[in-house]
Amino acid sequence: GAGVSQSPSNKVTEKGKDVELRCDPISGHTALYWYRQSLGQGLEFLIYFQGNSAPDKSGLPSDRFSAERTGGSVSTLTIQRTQQEDSAVYLCASSTRSRLAGPHTDTQYFGPGTRLTVL
C-alpha cells in the first residue's frame, strides 16, 4: 500500500521567506508526527497530532514554526521568516496509535522527507 508521502522533496529558499511543507500520512493512521534531521543534531521531535486532541507542540524550536492538520489527514508544517539554521531534512511519520492498546501500536512509518536549504 501507499506509504507516507511528503512534498516537495527539495526546497531551496532565501533567508526571511516563508515555506510550507506537506505530509500525506498513511490512510487510516490517526497519529502524525513531524521531526527534523540536521547534521550533527540527529532526529528531533517537533510536533504530534492525534485525532481531535490538541497537538503536542513541545518540540517546536520557536514561534516561527507552526503546523496544522486538516480533516485528520494531511498536515502542513510552516516555517516563517526562515533562517539558515532551519536548513535540515523535515520528516513526517504516521502511526495507527491506539490509546487503549499501548505503545506497540505506535510503530511510526516515516516519509522520505523534505530537504530544506535556506540560503
Add this chain to the structure above:
Amino acid sequence: QKEVEQDPGPLSVPEGAIVSLNCTYSNSAFQYFMWYRQYSRKGPELLMYTYSSGNKEDGRFTAQVDKSSKYISLFIRDSQPSDSATYLCAMSAISSGAGSYQLTFGKGTKLSVIP
C-alpha cells in the same frame, strides 16, 4: 549529557562479519526501544522494536535491551553490502491517554559493509 548517546561511527566491516551497534540512555522513563535503518536520502524504516529487557531475534538481526544498565544493542549476523546504511536507535516513554509517544533518537551510526 544527551538523553540518548550513540557512536556515530563511521563503522566499516567486511562482508559476513558480525556487527554490533549500541546506544546508552539516561532517562529511566524510556520503556519502548526501536532500531531504524536509514538509507541515504530516504526516511528511516523500522527494523525492530521491543519493550522489555532481553533479546529479540528477527532473521539476521538481534535486538538486546538491558534496562538495568540503560544500554541497548543491535547485532547483525552475516552482514551484507545491502546492510550499508545509517542505523538509528530510538526510544520513547509510555504515556497515558492521548499523550505523545514521541521518539528520542540517537544520532545514528553509519555502517559500510565491504564486499
